[in-house]
Amino acid sequence: MKTEQIICKNAVLGYEKTPVVENLSFAVCEGDYLCIVGENGSGKSTLVKTLLGLNPPISGEIKRGGGIKSTQIGYLPQQTVVQKDFPASVWEIVLSGCLSKSGLRPFYNKAEKETARKNIERLGITDLSDKCYRDLSGGQQQRVLLARALCAADKLLLLDEPVTGLDPVATADMYALIETLNKSGITIIMISHDTGAAVKYASHILHIADEVFFGTKEEYLKSRQGKMFLNMEGGE
Protein backbone atom coordinates (compact mmCIF):
# COMPACT_ATOMS: atom_id res chain seq x y z
CA MET A 1 0.00 0.00 0.00
CA LYS A 2 1.47 3.32 -1.05
CA THR A 3 1.43 6.31 1.30
CA GLU A 4 -1.52 8.59 0.79
CA GLN A 5 -0.30 12.16 0.44
CA ILE A 6 -3.60 13.92 0.00
CA ILE A 7 -6.97 12.60 1.10
CA CYS A 8 -10.14 14.47 0.35
CA LYS A 9 -13.40 13.24 1.87
CA ASN A 10 -16.88 14.53 1.02
CA ALA A 11 -15.49 18.02 0.66
CA VAL A 12 -17.56 20.99 -0.41
CA LEU A 13 -15.43 23.71 -1.93
CA GLY A 14 -16.32 27.29 -2.65
CA TYR A 15 -16.08 30.87 -1.51
CA GLU A 16 -17.91 32.35 1.46
CA LYS A 17 -20.53 29.62 1.71
CA THR A 18 -21.29 29.59 -2.01
CA PRO A 19 -20.41 26.05 -2.96
CA VAL A 20 -18.65 25.55 -6.28
CA VAL A 21 -17.85 21.86 -6.06
CA GLU A 22 -19.80 19.40 -3.92
CA ASN A 23 -19.25 15.84 -2.78
CA LEU A 24 -15.64 15.71 -3.70
CA SER A 25 -13.75 12.62 -2.59
CA PHE A 26 -10.41 11.47 -3.85
CA ALA A 27 -6.99 10.38 -2.70
CA VAL A 28 -3.56 10.96 -4.11
CA CYS A 29 -0.82 8.45 -3.31
CA GLU A 30 2.91 8.78 -3.57
CA GLY A 31 4.04 8.52 -7.19
CA ASP A 32 0.56 9.02 -8.66
CA TYR A 33 -0.07 11.16 -11.71
CA LEU A 34 -3.48 12.70 -11.18
CA CYS A 35 -5.05 14.77 -13.88
CA ILE A 36 -7.93 17.07 -12.96
CA VAL A 37 -10.17 17.83 -15.91
CA GLY A 38 -13.42 19.69 -16.26
CA GLU A 39 -15.15 22.54 -18.04
CA ASN A 40 -14.26 26.19 -17.43
CA GLY A 41 -15.94 27.33 -14.26
CA SER A 42 -16.38 23.81 -12.93
CA GLY A 43 -14.21 24.61 -9.93
CA LYS A 44 -10.74 23.50 -10.95
CA SER A 45 -9.08 26.73 -9.77
CA THR A 46 -11.04 26.58 -6.52
CA LEU A 47 -9.70 23.10 -5.96
CA VAL A 48 -6.15 24.31 -6.63
CA LYS A 49 -6.53 27.04 -4.01
CA THR A 50 -7.94 24.60 -1.53
CA LEU A 51 -5.14 22.09 -2.12
CA LEU A 52 -2.59 24.84 -1.56
CA GLY A 53 -4.31 25.70 1.70
CA LEU A 54 -5.30 29.19 0.56
CA ASN A 55 -9.03 28.58 0.65
CA PRO A 56 -10.33 26.22 3.33
CA PRO A 57 -13.12 23.80 2.32
CA ILE A 58 -16.65 24.78 3.40
CA SER A 59 -17.26 21.33 4.79
CA GLY A 60 -15.67 17.91 4.67
CA GLU A 61 -11.97 17.53 5.03
CA ILE A 62 -8.75 17.55 3.13
CA LYS A 63 -5.90 15.81 4.89
CA ARG A 64 -2.27 15.64 4.02
CA GLY A 65 -0.31 12.50 4.83
CA GLY A 66 3.14 11.10 4.20
CA GLY A 67 4.89 14.05 5.77
CA ILE A 68 3.51 16.64 3.34
CA LYS A 69 2.77 20.08 4.74
CA SER A 70 0.77 22.69 2.91
CA THR A 71 3.92 24.62 2.07
CA GLN A 72 5.54 21.52 0.66
CA ILE A 73 3.55 21.45 -2.53
CA GLY A 74 5.58 22.61 -5.50
CA TYR A 75 3.23 24.87 -7.42
CA LEU A 76 3.43 25.83 -11.06
CA PRO A 77 0.95 28.67 -11.45
CA GLN A 78 -0.41 29.98 -14.69
CA GLN A 79 1.76 32.75 -16.07
CA THR A 80 0.76 36.30 -15.33
CA VAL A 81 1.13 39.38 -17.50
CA VAL A 82 3.68 40.86 -15.10
CA GLN A 83 6.10 38.03 -15.73
CA LYS A 84 6.18 38.51 -19.47
CA ASP A 85 8.54 41.50 -19.27
CA PHE A 86 10.17 40.89 -15.93
CA PRO A 87 13.88 41.67 -15.88
CA ALA A 88 15.14 38.71 -13.89
CA SER A 89 17.68 36.04 -14.65
CA VAL A 90 16.76 32.37 -14.66
CA TRP A 91 19.03 31.86 -11.65
CA GLU A 92 17.24 34.51 -9.59
CA ILE A 93 13.84 33.05 -10.36
CA VAL A 94 14.75 29.44 -9.59
CA LEU A 95 16.47 30.50 -6.38
CA SER A 96 13.34 32.34 -5.28
CA GLY A 97 11.71 28.91 -4.95
CA CYS A 98 13.81 28.43 -1.81
CA LEU A 99 12.24 31.49 -0.18
CA SER A 100 10.02 29.65 2.26
CA LYS A 101 13.02 27.65 3.50
CA SER A 102 15.05 30.77 4.19
CA GLY A 103 12.53 32.11 6.71
CA LEU A 104 13.49 35.55 7.99
CA ARG A 105 17.11 35.24 6.89
CA PRO A 106 17.70 37.98 4.32
CA PHE A 107 20.01 35.98 2.06
CA TYR A 108 20.09 32.47 0.64
CA ASN A 109 22.61 30.07 2.11
CA LYS A 110 24.85 27.55 0.36
CA ALA A 111 22.44 24.64 0.68
CA GLU A 112 19.64 26.62 -0.94
CA LYS A 113 21.90 27.73 -3.80
CA GLU A 114 22.93 24.11 -4.27
CA THR A 115 19.26 23.05 -4.44
CA ALA A 116 18.63 25.68 -7.10
CA ARG A 117 21.69 24.59 -9.09
CA LYS A 118 20.63 20.93 -8.98
CA ASN A 119 17.11 21.65 -10.12
CA ILE A 120 18.35 23.84 -12.96
CA GLU A 121 20.53 20.94 -14.03
CA ARG A 122 17.69 18.46 -13.62
CA LEU A 123 15.51 20.39 -16.05
CA GLY A 124 18.33 20.84 -18.54
CA ILE A 125 18.45 24.62 -18.44
CA THR A 126 21.97 25.07 -17.04
CA ASP A 127 23.11 26.95 -20.12
CA LEU A 128 20.21 29.38 -19.72
CA SER A 129 20.84 30.26 -16.09
CA ASP A 130 22.31 33.71 -16.81
CA LYS A 131 19.70 34.50 -19.44
CA CYS A 132 16.87 36.90 -18.85
CA TYR A 133 13.50 35.27 -18.26
CA ARG A 134 11.65 37.44 -20.78
CA ASP A 135 14.02 36.47 -23.59
CA LEU A 136 13.14 32.79 -23.28
CA SER A 137 10.60 30.83 -25.30
CA GLY A 138 7.34 29.75 -23.67
CA GLY A 139 8.57 26.20 -23.16
CA GLN A 140 11.83 27.37 -21.60
CA GLN A 141 9.94 29.71 -19.28
CA GLN A 142 7.81 26.80 -18.07
CA ARG A 143 10.97 24.80 -17.36
CA VAL A 144 12.29 27.67 -15.28
CA LEU A 145 9.07 27.87 -13.26
CA LEU A 146 9.09 24.10 -12.86
CA ALA A 147 12.64 24.24 -11.52
CA ARG A 148 11.50 26.89 -9.06
CA ALA A 149 8.58 24.71 -7.97
CA LEU A 150 11.01 21.83 -7.38
CA CYS A 151 13.11 24.09 -5.16
CA ALA A 152 10.07 24.69 -2.98
CA ALA A 153 9.10 21.03 -2.72
CA ASP A 154 10.34 17.89 -4.35
CA LYS A 155 7.72 15.35 -3.39
CA LEU A 156 4.54 16.71 -4.87
CA LEU A 157 3.97 19.06 -7.78
CA LEU A 158 0.75 20.87 -8.56
CA LEU A 159 0.69 22.09 -12.14
CA ASP A 160 -1.96 24.55 -13.22
CA GLU A 161 -2.49 24.27 -16.98
CA PRO A 162 1.21 23.78 -17.71
CA VAL A 163 0.91 23.75 -21.49
CA THR A 164 -1.29 26.82 -22.02
CA GLY A 165 0.11 28.94 -24.81
CA LEU A 166 2.82 26.49 -25.84
CA ASP A 167 3.25 25.35 -29.43
CA PRO A 168 2.73 21.63 -30.21
CA VAL A 169 6.44 20.76 -30.03
CA ALA A 170 6.92 22.54 -26.70
CA THR A 171 3.71 20.95 -25.42
CA ALA A 172 4.91 17.43 -26.21
CA ASP A 173 8.26 18.33 -24.67
CA MET A 174 6.59 19.57 -21.50
CA TYR A 175 4.45 16.43 -21.14
CA ALA A 176 7.55 14.28 -21.62
CA LEU A 177 9.37 16.26 -18.94
CA ILE A 178 6.51 15.90 -16.49
CA GLU A 179 6.42 12.17 -17.19
CA THR A 180 10.14 11.91 -16.43
CA LEU A 181 9.68 13.76 -13.16
CA ASN A 182 6.79 11.47 -12.26
CA LYS A 183 8.88 8.37 -13.04
CA SER A 184 11.59 9.66 -10.71
CA GLY A 185 9.08 9.43 -7.87
CA ILE A 186 7.46 12.86 -7.74
CA THR A 187 3.71 12.88 -7.31
CA ILE A 188 2.04 14.98 -10.00
CA ILE A 189 -1.32 16.72 -9.82
CA MET A 190 -2.08 18.46 -13.09
CA ILE A 191 -4.99 20.70 -13.95
CA SER A 192 -5.72 20.46 -17.63
CA HIS A 193 -8.10 21.34 -20.42
CA ASP A 194 -6.50 18.71 -22.53
CA THR A 195 -8.44 15.52 -21.78
CA GLY A 196 -6.55 13.73 -24.55
CA ALA A 197 -3.22 14.24 -22.82
CA ALA A 198 -4.81 13.43 -19.47
CA VAL A 199 -5.89 10.03 -20.68
CA LYS A 200 -2.52 9.47 -22.33
CA TYR A 201 -0.23 10.34 -19.41
CA ALA A 202 -2.09 10.26 -16.13
CA SER A 203 -2.53 7.28 -13.82
CA HIS A 204 -5.69 8.73 -12.23
CA ILE A 205 -8.37 11.10 -13.44
CA LEU A 206 -10.55 13.47 -11.46
CA HIS A 207 -13.33 14.83 -13.64
CA ILE A 208 -15.12 17.75 -12.03
CA ALA A 209 -18.61 18.33 -13.34
CA ASP A 210 -22.14 18.07 -11.94
CA GLU A 211 -21.25 14.46 -11.43
CA VAL A 212 -17.74 14.06 -10.10
CA PHE A 213 -15.70 11.13 -11.31
CA PHE A 214 -12.56 9.87 -9.61
CA GLY A 215 -10.66 6.73 -10.48
CA THR A 216 -7.85 5.29 -12.47
CA LYS A 217 -7.46 6.08 -16.12
CA GLU A 218 -8.77 2.63 -17.09
CA GLU A 219 -11.91 3.11 -15.02
CA TYR A 220 -12.38 6.55 -16.51
CA LEU A 221 -12.29 5.22 -20.05
CA LYS A 222 -15.09 2.81 -19.13
CA SER A 223 -17.15 5.37 -17.23
CA ARG A 224 -20.01 7.43 -18.64
CA GLN A 225 -18.03 10.71 -18.63
CA GLY A 226 -15.03 9.03 -20.17
CA LYS A 227 -17.11 7.46 -22.91
CA MET A 228 -18.80 10.77 -23.58
CA PHE A 229 -15.38 12.32 -24.00
CA LEU A 230 -14.17 9.56 -26.28
CA ASN A 231 -17.26 9.91 -28.45
CA MET A 232 -16.64 13.62 -28.66
CA GLU A 233 -13.08 12.99 -29.76
CA GLY A 234 -14.30 10.49 -32.32
CA GLY A 235 -16.89 12.90 -33.63
CA GLU A 236 -14.39 15.61 -34.28
Next chain:
Amino acid sequence: MLEKLTNYLEFPFVRYAIIVGVLIALCSSLLGVTLVLKRFSFIGDGLSHVAFGAMAVASVVNLANKMILVLPITVISAVLLLRTGQNTKIKGDAAIAMISVSSLAFGYLLMNVFSTSANLSGDVCSTLFGSTSILTLRSYEVDLCVALSVIVLFVFVFFYNKIFSVTFDENFAKATGTDVGLYNFIIAVIIAVIIVLAMNLVGSLLISALVIFPALSAMRIFRSFKAVTVFSAVLSVFCALLGMFVSILAGTPVGSTIVAADAAAFFVCCIAGKAMGRN
Protein backbone atom coordinates in the same frame (compact mmCIF):
# COMPACT_ATOMS: atom_id res chain seq x y z
CA MET B 1 33.00 76.98 -12.97
CA LEU B 2 34.54 74.51 -10.56
CA GLU B 3 35.54 77.39 -8.37
CA LYS B 4 31.98 78.61 -8.23
CA LEU B 5 30.88 75.12 -7.24
CA THR B 6 33.45 74.78 -4.45
CA ASN B 7 32.42 78.20 -3.24
CA TYR B 8 28.85 77.03 -2.95
CA LEU B 9 29.87 73.80 -1.29
CA GLU B 10 31.25 75.75 1.60
CA PHE B 11 27.78 76.68 2.67
CA PRO B 12 26.41 74.07 5.06
CA PHE B 13 22.91 74.27 3.60
CA VAL B 14 24.24 73.31 0.18
CA ARG B 15 26.08 70.34 1.66
CA TYR B 16 22.92 69.30 3.52
CA ALA B 17 20.93 69.57 0.33
CA ILE B 18 23.39 67.35 -1.50
CA ILE B 19 23.46 64.71 1.23
CA VAL B 20 19.69 64.63 1.45
CA GLY B 21 19.32 64.71 -2.32
CA VAL B 22 21.61 61.73 -2.79
CA LEU B 23 19.87 59.68 -0.10
CA ILE B 24 16.41 60.46 -1.45
CA ALA B 25 17.45 59.63 -5.00
CA LEU B 26 18.92 56.35 -3.80
CA CYS B 27 15.80 55.30 -1.88
CA SER B 28 13.31 56.36 -4.52
CA SER B 29 15.00 54.33 -7.23
CA LEU B 30 15.01 51.09 -5.22
CA LEU B 31 11.32 50.33 -5.36
CA GLY B 32 10.93 51.68 -8.88
CA VAL B 33 11.37 48.26 -10.43
CA THR B 34 8.71 46.75 -8.19
CA LEU B 35 6.26 49.56 -8.86
CA VAL B 36 6.75 49.50 -12.62
CA LEU B 37 6.38 45.74 -12.79
CA LYS B 38 3.39 45.56 -10.50
CA ARG B 39 1.76 48.15 -12.76
CA PHE B 40 1.75 50.66 -9.92
CA SER B 41 3.73 53.42 -11.64
CA PHE B 42 0.98 55.88 -10.96
CA ILE B 43 0.74 55.08 -7.28
CA GLY B 44 3.67 57.40 -6.66
CA ASP B 45 1.81 60.15 -8.39
CA GLY B 46 -1.42 59.51 -6.51
CA LEU B 47 0.37 59.38 -3.17
CA SER B 48 2.27 62.55 -3.83
CA HIS B 49 -1.02 64.34 -4.35
CA VAL B 50 -2.25 62.91 -1.07
CA ALA B 51 0.93 64.22 0.52
CA PHE B 52 0.23 67.61 -1.05
CA GLY B 53 -3.23 67.64 0.48
CA ALA B 54 -1.80 66.68 3.86
CA MET B 55 0.85 69.35 3.51
CA ALA B 56 -1.88 71.91 2.84
CA VAL B 57 -3.71 70.86 5.99
CA ALA B 58 -0.47 71.06 7.95
CA SER B 59 0.26 74.59 6.74
CA VAL B 60 -3.29 75.71 7.46
CA VAL B 61 -3.14 74.52 11.07
CA ASN B 62 0.36 75.97 11.20
CA LEU B 63 2.25 72.89 12.32
CA ALA B 64 5.92 73.55 12.93
CA ASN B 65 6.91 70.05 11.84
CA LYS B 66 4.68 69.17 8.90
CA MET B 67 6.08 65.65 8.63
CA ILE B 68 4.14 64.62 11.76
CA LEU B 69 0.92 64.94 9.79
CA VAL B 70 2.06 64.27 6.23
CA LEU B 71 3.87 61.01 6.89
CA PRO B 72 1.07 59.08 8.64
CA ILE B 73 -1.60 60.25 6.18
CA THR B 74 0.50 59.18 3.21
CA VAL B 75 1.36 55.83 4.78
CA ILE B 76 -2.31 55.08 5.45
CA SER B 77 -3.29 56.03 1.91
CA ALA B 78 -0.54 53.85 0.48
CA VAL B 79 -1.73 50.85 2.45
CA LEU B 80 -5.31 51.44 1.35
CA LEU B 81 -4.36 51.96 -2.29
CA LEU B 82 -2.22 48.83 -2.50
CA ARG B 83 -5.02 46.88 -0.91
CA THR B 84 -7.49 47.99 -3.58
CA GLY B 85 -5.12 46.38 -6.08
CA GLN B 86 -6.73 43.10 -5.15
CA ASN B 87 -10.42 42.42 -5.62
CA THR B 88 -12.53 45.44 -4.94
CA LYS B 89 -15.32 47.22 -6.72
CA ILE B 90 -13.22 50.21 -7.72
CA LYS B 91 -10.17 49.09 -9.69
CA GLY B 92 -6.69 50.11 -8.59
CA ASP B 93 -6.02 52.78 -11.21
CA ALA B 94 -9.45 54.36 -10.82
CA ALA B 95 -8.99 54.46 -7.03
CA ILE B 96 -5.64 56.17 -7.42
CA ALA B 97 -7.00 58.73 -9.86
CA MET B 98 -9.94 59.43 -7.58
CA ILE B 99 -7.90 59.88 -4.43
CA SER B 100 -5.16 61.86 -6.10
CA VAL B 101 -7.31 64.47 -7.80
CA SER B 102 -9.55 64.95 -4.80
CA SER B 103 -6.65 65.49 -2.41
CA LEU B 104 -5.10 67.90 -4.89
CA ALA B 105 -8.35 69.84 -5.10
CA PHE B 106 -8.98 69.85 -1.35
CA GLY B 107 -5.38 70.80 -0.65
CA TYR B 108 -5.48 73.80 -2.95
CA LEU B 109 -8.93 74.75 -1.69
CA LEU B 110 -7.77 74.70 1.93
CA MET B 111 -4.65 76.68 1.17
CA ASN B 112 -6.67 79.25 -0.71
CA VAL B 113 -9.37 79.70 1.88
CA PHE B 114 -7.37 79.57 5.08
CA SER B 115 -3.90 80.58 4.05
CA THR B 116 -2.14 83.18 6.15
CA SER B 117 0.75 83.49 3.77
CA ALA B 118 1.16 86.56 1.60
CA ASN B 119 2.60 84.61 -1.28
CA LEU B 120 -0.02 81.93 -1.87
CA SER B 121 0.84 80.94 -5.42
CA GLY B 122 4.50 80.80 -4.44
CA ASP B 123 3.66 78.38 -1.62
CA VAL B 124 1.57 76.18 -3.87
CA CYS B 125 4.20 76.22 -6.58
CA SER B 126 6.98 75.22 -4.23
CA THR B 127 4.92 72.35 -2.81
CA LEU B 128 4.13 71.13 -6.30
CA PHE B 129 7.50 71.58 -7.96
CA GLY B 130 9.88 71.53 -5.02
CA SER B 131 11.52 74.77 -6.15
CA THR B 132 14.21 75.63 -3.62
CA SER B 133 12.84 73.80 -0.60
CA ILE B 134 15.75 71.36 -0.63
CA LEU B 135 18.05 74.31 0.00
CA THR B 136 16.00 75.65 2.87
CA LEU B 137 15.85 72.48 4.95
CA ARG B 138 16.28 72.98 8.65
CA SER B 139 18.70 70.76 10.50
CA TYR B 140 16.06 68.58 12.17
CA GLU B 141 14.51 68.01 8.75
CA VAL B 142 17.87 66.88 7.46
CA ASP B 143 18.22 64.50 10.41
CA LEU B 144 14.76 63.11 9.79
CA CYS B 145 15.46 62.62 6.08
CA VAL B 146 18.71 60.83 6.83
CA ALA B 147 17.11 58.60 9.46
CA LEU B 148 14.17 57.66 7.25
CA SER B 149 16.39 56.99 4.26
CA VAL B 150 18.62 54.72 6.27
CA ILE B 151 15.58 52.80 7.54
CA VAL B 152 14.21 52.45 4.01
CA LEU B 153 17.57 51.20 2.73
CA PHE B 154 17.88 48.72 5.57
CA VAL B 155 14.35 47.35 5.14
CA PHE B 156 14.85 47.04 1.40
CA VAL B 157 18.10 45.11 1.72
CA PHE B 158 16.73 42.93 4.49
CA PHE B 159 13.59 41.97 2.56
CA TYR B 160 15.16 42.06 -0.91
CA ASN B 161 14.50 38.39 -1.68
CA LYS B 162 10.95 38.57 -0.41
CA ILE B 163 10.21 41.71 -2.40
CA PHE B 164 11.59 40.00 -5.50
CA SER B 165 9.42 36.96 -4.99
CA VAL B 166 6.25 38.92 -4.25
CA THR B 167 6.83 41.14 -7.28
CA PHE B 168 7.58 38.32 -9.67
CA ASP B 169 4.86 35.90 -8.69
CA GLU B 170 2.44 36.63 -5.89
CA ASN B 171 0.51 33.38 -6.35
CA PHE B 172 3.57 31.20 -6.06
CA ALA B 173 4.85 33.11 -3.05
CA LYS B 174 1.47 32.70 -1.38
CA ALA B 175 1.30 29.01 -2.19
CA THR B 176 4.70 28.29 -0.69
CA GLY B 177 3.78 29.95 2.57
CA THR B 178 5.16 33.47 2.17
CA ASP B 179 3.05 36.08 3.90
CA VAL B 180 2.27 38.09 0.77
CA GLY B 181 -0.04 40.48 2.62
CA LEU B 182 2.71 41.43 5.04
CA TYR B 183 5.25 42.14 2.30
CA ASN B 184 2.76 44.14 0.24
CA PHE B 185 2.15 46.15 3.39
CA ILE B 186 5.88 46.72 3.85
CA ILE B 187 6.20 47.78 0.21
CA ALA B 188 3.30 50.21 0.64
CA VAL B 189 4.81 51.78 3.75
CA ILE B 190 8.25 52.14 2.14
CA ILE B 191 6.70 53.80 -0.90
CA ALA B 192 4.81 56.27 1.26
CA VAL B 193 7.94 57.18 3.22
CA ILE B 194 9.88 57.67 0.01
CA ILE B 195 7.18 59.89 -1.43
CA VAL B 196 7.14 62.12 1.62
CA LEU B 197 10.93 62.33 1.55
CA ALA B 198 11.06 63.01 -2.16
CA MET B 199 8.59 65.87 -1.86
CA ASN B 200 11.45 67.85 -0.37
CA LEU B 201 13.61 67.21 -3.36
CA VAL B 202 11.41 67.50 -6.41
CA GLY B 203 7.99 68.54 -5.13
CA SER B 204 4.88 66.46 -5.34
CA LEU B 205 4.19 66.66 -9.08
CA LEU B 206 7.53 65.27 -10.16
CA ILE B 207 7.95 62.41 -7.70
CA SER B 208 6.84 59.63 -10.03
CA ALA B 209 9.64 60.63 -12.37
CA LEU B 210 12.16 60.08 -9.60
CA VAL B 211 10.62 56.71 -8.80
CA ILE B 212 10.12 55.22 -12.26
CA PHE B 213 12.71 56.78 -14.60
CA PRO B 214 15.80 55.09 -13.14
CA ALA B 215 14.04 51.70 -13.11
CA LEU B 216 12.82 52.07 -16.69
CA SER B 217 16.26 53.18 -17.84
CA ALA B 218 17.95 50.25 -16.15
CA MET B 219 15.42 47.81 -17.62
CA ARG B 220 16.47 48.93 -21.11
CA ILE B 221 19.99 47.67 -20.57
CA PHE B 222 20.13 45.06 -17.84
CA ARG B 223 18.67 41.62 -17.69
CA SER B 224 18.63 40.55 -14.06
CA PHE B 225 16.70 41.94 -11.13
CA LYS B 226 19.82 42.59 -9.11
CA ALA B 227 21.62 44.38 -11.95
CA VAL B 228 18.54 46.46 -12.71
CA THR B 229 18.16 47.46 -9.06
CA VAL B 230 21.83 48.34 -8.57
CA PHE B 231 22.09 50.25 -11.83
CA SER B 232 18.91 52.22 -11.24
CA ALA B 233 20.21 53.24 -7.80
CA VAL B 234 23.54 54.38 -9.27
CA LEU B 235 21.86 56.19 -12.14
CA SER B 236 19.38 57.90 -9.85
CA VAL B 237 22.13 59.20 -7.56
CA PHE B 238 24.16 60.34 -10.55
CA CYS B 239 21.21 62.22 -12.08
CA ALA B 240 20.33 63.80 -8.75
CA LEU B 241 23.89 65.06 -8.29
CA LEU B 242 24.08 66.29 -11.86
CA GLY B 243 20.73 68.02 -11.54
CA MET B 244 21.66 69.69 -8.28
CA PHE B 245 25.02 70.94 -9.56
CA VAL B 246 23.47 72.28 -12.75
CA SER B 247 20.74 74.00 -10.80
CA ILE B 248 23.27 75.58 -8.43
CA LEU B 249 25.43 76.82 -11.29
CA ALA B 250 22.72 77.86 -13.70
CA GLY B 251 20.14 78.90 -11.15
CA THR B 252 17.46 76.54 -12.48
CA PRO B 253 14.82 74.95 -10.20
CA VAL B 254 16.28 71.88 -8.48
CA GLY B 255 13.39 69.42 -8.94
CA SER B 256 12.77 69.92 -12.61
CA THR B 257 16.49 69.92 -13.41
CA ILE B 258 16.90 66.54 -11.72
CA VAL B 259 13.90 65.12 -13.55
CA ALA B 260 15.21 66.51 -16.84
CA ALA B 261 18.50 64.73 -16.15
CA ASP B 262 16.58 61.51 -15.45
CA ALA B 263 14.65 61.84 -18.69
CA ALA B 264 17.84 62.47 -20.65
CA ALA B 265 19.43 59.42 -19.02
CA PHE B 266 16.41 57.37 -20.06
CA PHE B 267 16.93 58.27 -23.72
CA VAL B 268 20.63 57.49 -23.49
CA CYS B 269 19.78 54.10 -21.99
CA CYS B 270 17.20 53.45 -24.71
CA ILE B 271 19.79 54.09 -27.39
CA ALA B 272 22.39 52.03 -25.53
CA GLY B 273 19.87 49.19 -25.20
CA LYS B 274 19.10 49.30 -28.93
CA ALA B 275 22.78 49.39 -29.77
CA MET B 276 23.35 46.30 -27.65
CA GLY B 277 20.56 44.58 -29.54
CA ARG B 278 18.14 44.47 -26.64
CA ASN B 279 14.84 46.06 -27.40
